[in-house]
Amino acid sequence: MIHAIFGRRYTFSAAHRLHSDQLSVEENRLAYGKCNNPHGHGHNYVLEVQCAGEVDAETGMVINLATLDEIVHRTVISRFDHTNLNLDPLFEKAVPTTENLTIAVFELLEPEILKTGCKLAKLRIEETENNFFEYSR
Amino acid sequence: MIHAIFGRRYTFSAAHRLHSDQLSVEENRLAYGKCNNPHGHGHNYVLEVQCAGEVDAETGMVINLATLDEIVHRTVISRFDHTNLNLDPLFEKAVPTTENLTIAVFELLEPEILKTGCKLAKLRIEETENNFFEYSR
Amino acid sequence: MIHAIFGRRYTFSAAHRLHSDQLSVEENRLAYGKCNNPHGHGHNYVLEVQCAGEVDAETGMVINLATLDEIVHRTVISRFDHTNLNLDPLFEKAVPTTENLTIAVFELLEPEILKTGCKLAKLRIEETENNFFEYSR
Amino acid sequence: MIHAIFGRRYTFSAAHRLHSDQLSVEENRLAYGKCNNPHGHGHNYVLEVQCAGEVDAETGMVINLATLDEIVHRTVISRFDHTNLNLDPLFEKAVPTTENLTIAVFELLEPEILKTGCKLAKLRIEETENNFFEYSR
Amino acid sequence: MIHAIFGRRYTFSAAHRLHSDQLSVEENRLAYGKCNNPHGHGHNYVLEVQCAGEVDAETGMVINLATLDEIVHRTVISRFDHTNLNLDPLFEKAVPTTENLTIAVFELLEPEILKTGCKLAKLRIEETENNFFEYSR
Amino acid sequence: MIHAIFGRRYTFSAAHRLHSDQLSVEENRLAYGKCNNPHGHGHNYVLEVQCAGEVDAETGMVINLATLDEIVHRTVISRFDHTNLNLDPLFEKAVPTTENLTIAVFELLEPEILKTGCKLAKLRIEETENNFFEYSR
Numbered sequence: 146m147i148h149a150i151f152g153r154r155y156t157f158s159a160a161h162r163l164h165s166d167q168l169s170v171e172e173n174r175l176a177y178g179k180c181n182n183p184h185g186h187g188h189n190y191v192l193e194v195q196c197a198g199e200v201d202a203e204t205g206m207v208i209n210l211a212t213l214d215e216i217v218h219r220t221v222i223s224r225f226d227h228t229n230l231n232l233d234p235l236f237e238k239a240v241p242t243t244e245n246l247t248i249a250v251f252e253l254l255e256p257e258i259l260k261t262g263c264k265l266a267k268l269r270i271e272e273t274e275n276n277f278f279e280y281s282r
Numbered sequence: 283m284i285h286a287i288f289g290r291r292y293t294f295s296a297a298h299r300l301h302s303d304q305l306s307v308e309e310n311r312l313a314y315g316k317c318n319n320p321h322g323h324g325h326n327y328v329l330e331v332q333c334a335g336e337v338d339a340e341t342g343m344v345i346n347l348a349t350l351d352e353i354v355h356r357t358v359i360s361r362f363d364h365t366n367l368n369l370d371p372l373f374e375k376a377v378p379t380t381e382n383l384t385i386a387v388f389e390l391l392e393p394e395i396l397k398t399g400c401k402l403a404k405l406r407i408e409e410t411e412n413n414f415f416e417y418s419r
Numbered sequence: 420m421i422h423a424i425f426g427r428r429y430t431f432s433a434a435h436r437l438h439s440d441q442l443s444v445e446e447n448r449l450a451y452g453k454c455n456n457p458h459g460h461g462h463n464y465v466l467e468v469q470c471a472g473e474v475d476a477e478t479g480m481v482i483n484l485a486t487l488d489e490i491v492h493r494t495v496i497s498r499f500d501h502t503n504l505n506l507d508p509l510f511e512k513a514v515p516t517t518e519n520l521t522i523a524v525f526e527l528l529e530p531e532i533l534k535t536g537c538k539l540a541k542l543r544i545e546e547t548e549n550n551f552f553e554y555s556r
Numbered sequence: 557m558i559h560a561i562f563g564r565r566y567t568f569s570a571a572h573r574l575h576s577d578q579l580s581v582e583e584n585r586l587a588y589g590k591c592n593n594p595h596g597h598g599h600n601y602v603l604e605v606q607c608a609g610e611v612d613a614e615t616g617m618v619i620n621l622a623t624l625d626e627i628v629h630r631t632v633i634s635r636f637d638h639t640n641l642n643l644d645p646l647f648e649k650a651v652p653t654t655e656n657l658t659i660a661v662f663e664l665l666e667p668e669i670l671k672t673g674c675k676l677a678k679l680r681i682e683e684t685e686n687n688f689f690e691y692s693r
Numbered sequence: 694m695i696h697a698i699f700g701r702r703y704t705f706s707a708a709h710r711l712h713s714d715q716l717s718v719e720e721n722r723l724a725y726g727k728c729n730n731p732h733g734h735g736h737n738y739v740l741e742v743q744c745a746g747e748v749d750a751e752t753g754m755v756i757n758l759a760t761l762d763e764i765v766h767r768t769v770i771s772r773f774d775h776t777n778l779n780l781d782p783l784f785e786k787a788v789p790t791t792e793n794l795t796i797a798v799f800e801l802l803e804p805e806i807l808k809t810g811c812k813l814a815k816l817r818i819e820e821t822e823n824n825f826f827e828y829s830r
Numbered sequence: 831m832i833h834a835i836f837g838r839r840y841t842f843s844a845a846h847r848l849h850s851d852q853l854s855v856e857e858n859r860l861a862y863g864k865c866n867n868p869h870g871h872g873h874n875y876v877l878e879v880q881c882a883g884e885v886d887a888e889t890g891m892v893i894n895l896a897t898l899d900e901i902v903h904r905t906v907i908s909r910f911d912h913t914n915l916n917l918d919p920l921f922e923k924a925v926p927t928t929e930n931l932t933i934a935v936f937e938l939l940e941p942e943i944l945k946t947g948c949k950l951a952k953l954r955i956e957e958t959e960n961n962f963f964e965y966s967r
Binding site: 706707709730733734735737774775776777780821 | 844845865869870873874912913914959
Binding site: 149151152153195 | 687
């Protein structure tokens with residue numbers, strides 16, 4: 146029984162504004178800098194999903210590609226692509242930083258990927274080509 | 283007298299919503315697809331500025347790097363980075379498509395770059411890693 | 420009336436074997452090197468389509484994205500993706516080098532793109548990240 | 557004694573067809589989609605070899621670059637570059653998915669790299685810029 | 694309490710010559726190849742700093758971006774950018790291989806990052822697009 | 831007779847110091863900034879050679895790949911890779927800016943490429959991922 150990791154990258158575009166009601170105007174500016182600008186700005190997010198599992202002896206695959214694509218599009222892309230993250234119920238109380246987005250996407254994907262027999266080994270979101278966030282259990 | 287091209291890349295993040303008041307609801311959806319979503323979405327734009335000029339015999343340079351950076355930051359980055367393009371006066375009447383953004387940035391940069399003795403040979407904006415726009419006179 | 424260029428990148432995977440019936444065994448090896456291996460090999464091709472046109476005053480766009488995608492998928496991607504290029508009628512007599520592929524794709528796309536009111540300004544195919552081919556009228 | 561990881565990337569091009577004799581026609585199509593097309597297709601594979609070892613106090617290196625290149629070219633590149641993977645004895649019984657390719661390459665490289673005093677910490681193969689596979693003990 | 698990783702990439706340019714006084718002329722050539730050329734050569738190094746920490750419930754961030762930038766610029770970029778690594782006191786006795794550079798940068802950054810409440814989970818330096826080095830405790 | 835462009839990318843690493851004997855200390859600092867640091871620094875240069883020519887009816891190629899590689903390695907890579915540009919006779923009087931390097935490489939390559947029946951359509955050198963230089967007749 147051989148375990149391997151299959152990773153696949155997806156992209157989506159969204160707007161967000163970083164602002165915490167628990168912080169003062171000055172604290173917001175110190176925490177978020179230009180990302181605190183009142184009218185929001187946006188990103189091309191790159192989402193990398195890493196699935197760990199047994200390589201099936203018959204198919205030679207860790208996970209069916211079409212199945213993974215269906216899960217990611219249904220639970221993540223269709224929800225966040227071309228939206229304003231601040232308006233999503235998940236970010237009613239939490240600030241839509243990419244840290245919080247990464248954890249939220251992990252929790253949306255994990256139960257669906259477990260049903261395929263794989264584990265969600267790691268989730269990575271690249272906010273820009275120079276900033277990324279990773280989360281795993 | 284030898285002419286060459288110097289290109290330099292900059293990045294900025296902004297939100298936009300594609301919607302034309304001159305089009306019906308249905309026409310807007312056909313023209314812009316998901317980019318017509320009411321609350322906007324965003325991008326990491328990559329801006330590539332191509333300056334054409336004579337290579338100075340003494341310095342061996344087409345244009346001083348610090349001068350170009352100052353021009354681009356003052357006229358473009360500080361204006362658009364971490365903003366919502368729809369709120370910029372330039373897009374009061376024009377839809378903030380990347381085509382219109384490219385032309386607007388070209389017109390902001392060209393007179394400043396001409397003062398340095400170079401020409402603005404071409405301007406390129408990459409909206410995503412798969413979509414780009416180019417403009418030149 | 421302002422002209423601009425919109426470029427969009429697509430990918431497809433295909434196998435080919437470079438071998439010319441007009442050349443001897445030795446000449447084939449000299450011309451194509453390892454690409455002459457009898458059982459073929461493959462590439463992830465990146466196709467870049469550059470459309471030149473007027474920016475529409477109402478929509479702010481050079482060409483409708485969905486229209487372009489439909490053209491490229493119908494005439495190019497569905498024909499070549501996950502196939503063996505040597506078996507395509509276009510390469511019955513011509514060797515499926517990336518030069519010939521680039522010209523063939525240009526001729527497939529050009530009449531369709533002209534119907535949208537744009538010109539096909541340039542076509543670029545990247546065979547690997549280090550080799551590319553460009554063609555324009 | 558300080559351990560570090562040195563990673564180095566190589567590329568090779570190969571064709572494959574995904575088809576399992578243990579599956580029906582319909583099951584093959586469901587498992588592999590377009591990759592089941594009878595005449596094969598190809599990829600530019602990127603192979604990333606990660607060696608873990610002690611940084612030599614005299615040379616300041618984990619592994620000699622020329623030694624690693626020789627190993628990878630002899631055991632992997634010369635065997636798979638510009639070939640059809642389905643014809644390799646390793647894939648007589650196993651389907652040449654990138655999962656199986658990654659494990660096969662790991663097993664070819666590991667004993668050779670161990671002879672240099674390093675461990676093969678991880679092997680990664682990128683099938684396209686959006687799909688990758690990783691394997692480690 | 695949720696832990697996540699935030700990674701950020703920086704670049705700097707430096708020259709180095711690989712030569713060990715403990716090795717003979719011939720041994721130096723075998724160990725370093727062209728990198729042993731007497732007058733040095735250079736690289737655009739990409740430095741990736743991975744910070745692991747708790748996502749702050751109020752700000753939704755692992756580490757303040759401006760704080761991290763200040764640390765990296767003060768301790769690493771201002772020290773090594775546009776310099777000759779062989780002249781740095783750190784490389785008086787050690788050869789400035791990228792292995793040794795990676796470990797040196799790790800030791801410069803770690804105490805400063807610990808002060809922010811984060812851990813320096815991993816440091817990665819890319820010497821070229823095909824060679825990289827990673828170090829972690 | 832169909833003309834097309836074939837482009838191929840090569841890399842080399844070199845050190846340089848930007849300093850003009852015709853300028854004062856202060857003028858040198860203004861012109862070159864950190865690149866004027868006395869001990870030099872380095873770059874991974876990416877060289878892109880664009881050859882324009884007729885697609886040969888028999889071979890389907892613009893230029894033989896092995897021939898081009900031999901030319902570029904003999905005239906450019908073997909001369910500049912892992913060297914200090916300031917010590918090259920070409921830069922005895924000219925400052926080794928990337929502008930001057932691009933023109934020098936163009937002049938080294940052009941006569942050799944003309945012998946193959948192709949034209950050297952354009953030469954591009956990327957100094958970093960954000961700065962590039964192009965030259966053509």
